[in-house]
Amino acid sequence: MTNPTACLLVIGNEVLSGRTQDANIKFLATRLGEIGMPLREVRVIPDVAATIIETVNETRARFDHVFTTGGIGPTHDDITSECVAAAFGVPWEKHPEAWARMERHYAPGEFNAARQRMATMPRGARLIDNAVSIAPGFSIGNVHVMAGVPRIMQSMFETLAPRLPGGRPVISRAVHAAGLLEGRIAEGLGEVQARFAALDLGSYPYYRPGGNGVAIVAKGTDAAAAEAAIAEVTALILALGQQPVPGEPPM
Amino acid sequence: MTNPTACLLVIGNEVLSGRTQDANIKFLATRLGEIGMPLREVRVIPDVAATIIETVNETRARFDHVFTTGGIGPTHDDITSECVAAAFGVPWEKHPEAWARMERHYAPGEFNAARQRMATMPRGARLIDNAVSIAPGFSIGNVHVMAGVPRIMQSMFETLAPRLPGGRPVISRAVHAAGLLEGRIAEGLGEVQARFAALDLGSYPYYRPGGNGVAIVAKGTDAAAAEAAIAEVTALILALGQQPVPGEPPM
Numbered sequence: 001m002t003n004p005t006a007c008l009l010v011i012g013n014e015v016l017s018g019r020t021q022d023a024n025i026k027f028l029a030t031r032l033g034e035i036g037m038p039l040r041e042v043r044v045i046p047d048v049a050a051t052i053i054e055t056v057n058e059t060r061a062r063f064d065h066v067f068t069t070g071g072i073g074p075t076h077d078d079i080t081s082e083c084v085a086a087a088f089g090v091p092w093e094k095h096p097e098a099w100a101r102m103e104r105h106y107a108p109g110e111f112n113a114a115r116q117r118m119a120t121m122p123r124g125a126r127l128i129d130n131a132v133s134i135a136p137g138f139s140i141g142n143v144h145v146m147a148g149v150p151r152i153m154q155s156m157f158e159t160l161a162p163r164l165p166g167g168r169p170v171i172s173r174a175v176h177a178a179g180l181l182e183g184r185i186a187e188g189l190g191e192v193q194a195r196f197a198a199l200d201l202g203s204y205p206y207y208r209p210g211g212n213g214v215a216i217v218a219k220g221t222d223a224a225a226a227e228a229a230i231a232e233v234t235a236l237i238l239a240l241g242q243q244p245v246p247g248e249p250p251m
Numbered sequence: 252m253t254n255p256t257a258c259l260l261v262i263g264n265e266v267l268s269g270r271t272q273d274a275n276i277k278f279l280a281t282r283l284g285e286i287g288m289p290l291r292e293v294r295v296i297p298d299v300a301a302t303i304i305e306t307v308n309e310t311r312a313r314f315d316h317v318f319t320t321g322g323i324g325p326t327h328d329d330i331t332s333e334c335v336a337a338a339f340g341v342p343w344e345k346h347p348e349a350w351a352r353m354e355r356h357y358a359p360g361e362f363n364a365a366r367q368r369m370a371t372m373p374r375g376a377r378l379i380d381n382a383v384s385i386a387p388g389f390s391i392g393n394v395h396v397m398a399g400v401p402r403i404m405q406s407m408f409e410t411l412a413p414r415l416p417g418g419r420p421v422i423s424r425a426v427h428a429a430g431l432l433e434g435r436i437a438e439g440l441g442e443v444q445a446r447f448a449a450l451d452l453g454s455y456p457y458y459r460p461g462g463n464g465v466a467i468v469a470k471g472t473d474a475a476a477a478e479a480a481i482a483e484v485t486a487l488i489l490a491l492g493q494q495p496v497p498g499e500p501p502m
Contacts, residue, residue: 010293013451013453013470014453014455014468015276015277015280015293016280016289016290016291016292016293017280017281017284017289017290017421017423017451017470018277018278018279018280018281018282018283018284018290019423019453019455019468019470020277020455021277022273022276022277025266025273025295026266026269026271026272026273027269028269029266029267029268029269030268030269031269032269033268033269038267038268039267039268039269040267040297041267041294041295041296041297041302042261042266042267042293042294042295043292043293043294043295044276044292044293044294045292046291046292051292073433073437073454073456074433074434074437075433075436075437075440075441075454076437076440076441076444076445076452077444077451077452077453077454110434112434112435112438113438114433114434114435114437114438114441115434115437149456149458151458170268172268172270182324182325182326182365183325183361183363183365183366184363184365185326186324186325186326186327186365186366187363187364187365189326189327190326190327190365193327193328194327200264200268200328201327201328202264202265202270202328203324203326203328204265204270204271205324205400207400207402217265217270219264219268219270
């Protein structure tokens with residue numbers, strides 16, 4: 001069985017302008033690996049309707065599931081929801097349950113036109129609860145629309161995760177060595193990768209106040225294979241006269 | 252005159268697996284804005300040859316300049332350089348100047364096959380100096396290939412920047428207010444945006460130990476317009492009974 005694939009669309013001018021450091025990619029990459037739906041691509045795109053519509057349609061055809069973050073608030077630059085409706089060719093309309101939740105939440109007169117936009121969704125949308133700030137996200141087809149604020153997005157993802165058809169979790173095994181140079185271990189490492197074709201064997205230099213080195217990480221769905229590959233890499237490091245240390249280097 | 256556009260390709264399984272927090276998007280987004288070549292899209296893609304080749308060709312046709320980070324080291328998963336050659340349909344061959352620099356750098360016998368790959372480039376590549384660790388990046392056509400390690404990437408970008416045809420710098424003006432709610436300022440903000448169509452007016456909630464609020468940021472190439480828009484937003488905040496504070500909220 002092959003794991004289903006995921007794509008993430010980070011929607012928002014603020015990441016593209018450098019104003020905001022993205023904090024959603026790493027979280028979703030990690031969690032999607034854990035539920036066996038590895039993240040295969042991320043696109044960061046601006047709050048431009050034509051770009052959002054085109055990108056949603058291209059990626060939902062190409063990947064098993066598409067997750068979006070950002071652009072579902074009440075302001076003029078929050079256009080993700082209506083763009084997803086346009087991408088699916090369905091009306092963008094009042095969602096009765098979302099509307100009822102928000103109407104209950106706000107004081108009389110405070111559920112204004114801007115906030116009503118957050119209860120307006122593509123026809124057929126299935127709500128993703130928002131335990132932090134009420135206004136829900138939603139799923140339609142294989143597209144899952146979440147908030148951009150990390151705390152809200154994470155809460156939405158945990159609500160959504162049990163509904164997602166995951167696969168075999170992606171696990172990770174690692175070894176590292178201070179003083180190791182990529183250029184010296186590269187040849188042997190390539191041979192280990194060739195013997196473990198189903199694994200993803202990565203080589204990552206690190207630069208720490210305590211010393212520089214290289215970490216070798218094996219990722220895949222077969223823990224025994226990852227351990228066997230890391231055992232071979234450990235032997236390689238010893239043969240180069242360096243001291244292998246199990247796991248990732250401390251932060 | 253319209254500013255040239257930029258696209259960034261972050262190449263590497265380590266970002267997609269959640270192992271590594273990206274640190275290159277924000278730096279390049281900021282610097283590209285400063286030189287007047289705003290970043291319009293980012294794609295994070297895996298170390299898969301077909302994906303890299305297809306993405307390079309699609310984006311170099313669509314954007315004025317494409318920057319890549321990652322995948323130019325000596326190990327088996329470093330395939331960016333040969334994929335860029337394939338995308339351009341040119342031979343991937345020894346680059347005499349890169350080769351000479353690296354041969355001088357290493358002790359006799361240490362410039363091995365793995366390291367020689369780092370001096371192998373698409374025919375016609377123009378070097379981007381690497382002041383940190385010797386092995387150069389390169390430009391070919393409108394594609395600029397840089398290292399993934401942030402310290403090296405940043406040094407390469409500063410070498411490259413003077414050769415890039417920039418435009419008018421993107422500037423930013425902001426105002427924020429504790430206790431402000433997006434849902435209350437949204438309508439007025441949309442009207443300000445409509446009056447300043449050439450600006451990008453963004454609304455960003457913040458959550459700080461010292462209090463929550465909203466920051467309104469105007470970005471564009473016309474500083475006077477950005478200041479006028481922020482003055483209008485400041486008046487809006489006052490009219491809502493909140494206290495506007497110039498600039499972004501403190502971190």
